[in-house]
Amino acid sequence: xxxxxxxxxxxxxxxxxxxxxxxxxxxxxxxxxxxxxxxxxxxxxxxxxxxxxxxxxxxxxxxxxxxxxxxxxxxxxxxxxxxxxxxxxxxxxxxxxxxxxxxxxxxxxxxxxxxxxxxxxxxxxxxxxxxxxxxxxxxxxxxxxxxxxxxxxxxxxxxxxxxxxxxxxxxxxxxxxxxxxxxxxxxxxxxxxxxxxxxxxxxxxxxxxxxxxxxxxxxxxxxxxxxxxxxxxxxxxxxxxxxxxxxxxxxxxxxxxxxx
Amino acid sequence: xxxxxxxxxxxxxxxxxxxxxxxxxxxxxxxxxxxxxxxxxxxxxxxxxxxxxxxxxxxxxxxxxxxxxxxxxxxxxxxxxxxxxxxxxxxxxxxxxxxxxxxxxxxxxxxxxxxxxxxxxxxxxxxxxxxxxxxxxxxxxxxxxxxxxxxxxxxxxxxxxxxxxxxxxxxxxxxxxxxxxxxxxxxx
Numbered sequence: 215x216x217x218x219x220x221x222x223x224x225x226x227x228x229x230x231x232x233x234x235x236x237x238x239x240x241x242x243x244x245x246x247x248x249x250x251x252x253x254x255x256x257x258x259x260x261x262x263x264x265x266x267x268x269x270x271x272x273x274x275x276x277x278x279x280x281x282x283x284x285x286x287x288x289x290x291x292x293x294x295x296x297x298x299x300x301x302x303x304x305x306x307x308x309x310x311x312x313x314x315x316x317x318x319x320x321x322x323x324x325x326x327x328x329x330x331x332x333x334x335x336x337x338x339x340x341x342x343x344x345x346x347x348x349x350x351x352x353x354x355x356x357x358x359x360x361x362x363x364x365x366x367x368x369x370x371x372x373x374x375x376x377x378x379x380x381x382x383x384x385x386x387x388x389x390x391x392x393x394x395x396x397x398x399x400x401x402x403x404x405x406x407x408x409x410x411x412x413x414x415x416x417x418x419x420x421x422x423x424x425x426x427x428x429x430x431x432x433x434x435x436x437x438x439x440x441x442x443x444x445x446x447x448x449x450x451x452x453x454x455x456x457x458x459x460x461x462x463x464x465x466x467x468x469x470x471x472x473x474x
Numbered sequence: 475x476x477x478x479x480x481x482x483x484x485x486x487x488x489x490x491x492x493x494x495x496x497x498x499x500x501x502x503x504x505x506x507x508x509x510x511x512x513x514x515x516x517x518x519x520x521x522x523x524x525x526x527x528x529x530x531x532x533x534x535x536x537x538x539x540x541x542x543x544x545x546x547x548x549x550x551x552x553x554x555x556x557x558x559x560x561x562x563x564x565x566x567x568x569x570x571x572x573x574x575x576x577x578x579x580x581x582x583x584x585x586x587x588x589x590x591x592x593x594x595x596x597x598x599x600x601x602x603x604x605x606x607x608x609x610x611x612x613x614x615x616x617x618x619x620x621x622x623x624x625x626x627x628x629x630x631x632x633x634x635x636x637x638x639x640x641x642x643x644x645x646x647x648x649x650x651x652x653x654x655x656x657x658x659x660x661x662x
Contacts, residue, residue: 265617299499300608335604344600408603411612458607 280322346470374445501634
């Protein structure tokens with residue numbers, strides 16, 4: 215668990231420098247998350263034991279409307295009026311004033327929502343990054359402001375009931391960053407994961423190797439190590455029910471990078 | 475540096491939009507993904523357009539469902555006329571490109587006595603999920619290295635629109651899927 219400060223700082227500087235080189239945006243850097251053994255609250259059929267999470271880095275906050283507008287300008291095939299139907303649903307960037315800009319009525323610094331998985335994936339590729347895996351999100355989100363794993367604290371956990379709503383614990387502008395310096399993991403917005411379409415768990419599979427019954431999201435509630443981890447349970451159920459082209463008014467994303 | 479990467483992405487975007495103009499919006503070939511075939515040659519996902527195809531996803535270390543997927547696809551092909559067979563491409567895409575090297579792909583083709591002309595493709599590692607997404611294939615790696623995945627044959631028309639799907643539950647072809655293939659191949 216121990217790391218020296220200079221090492222952390224140099225990783226941070228490197229991450230910031232590469233983010234700068236790509237997007238010219240220093241504000242949303244990638245922060246290192248040191249890996250470790252982790253007991254996910256989700257029970258996959260083979261695993262009740264600990265999962266090893268490799269070190270990775272994660273954006274300090276979700277991608278904003280302003281950042282996404284920059285991406286759409288650089289790669290106009292992701293404009294709402296140009297995106298091919300195979301990737302899109304009618305709501306894609308529907309809250310923006312125009313096809314290339316959020317407009318004055320939308321906060322440029324607020325997380326971009328109404329984005330589908332394909333667009334989120336493309337944005338992260340442009341940052342030489344990827345979407346985080348669900349377990350990586352869960353691992354980073356287990357931290358509160360001072361502890362890397364605060365999940366044993368019932369008071370902290372109770373506050374997650376409001377995840378994905380304007381009353382979420384990280385929704386306030388002055389909400390503290392977590393122990394990694396990362397913000398908004400329990401905010402007003404949910405976030406895509408790379409493996410949204412793989413959140414198969416035992417309760418969903420009925421004898422076959424296909425994941426079809428996954429779509430019935432009620433069944434997923436059966437397959438958690440810790441059904442009381444409400445914030446995680448809610449996200450898992452939501453993401454596993456989504457099609458990749460789907461968009462929601464409270465679903466955004468942030469990017470991650472594997473640690474080489 | 476910044477300027478160069480901007481120029482590069484602008485060029486890529488332009489190439490992408492030129493390509494996109496010739497495809498219908500629903501085409502899965504809008505996806506800019508790269509693959510490698512069993513001969514080790516690079517093959518752009520979008521270059522599969524131009525011919526109707528049956529596409530499925532599998533991995534070579536899979537001993538239960540994947541042999542059934544291949545046998546089922548062979549059974550589909552067997553029930554076509556020689557003329558129909560010549561018109562329809564058969565493509566197996568790996569979910570596990572790290573282990574599915576060209577050698578491994580060739581070996582699985584040999585083991586299953588797959589007819590000549592089938593394509594076995596391993597996507598670039600970060601393109602697997604996107605290809606699976608446009609085909610509506612869900613998968614997850616288990617701790618033991620096996621993969622839970624949707625077992626399905628997908629019928630694509632020449633432009634890359636999904637025309638039919640057949641969930642694989644055994645080695646025999648699904649009659650309804652065959653009817654849809656024959657109808658597509660009978661078209662212009």
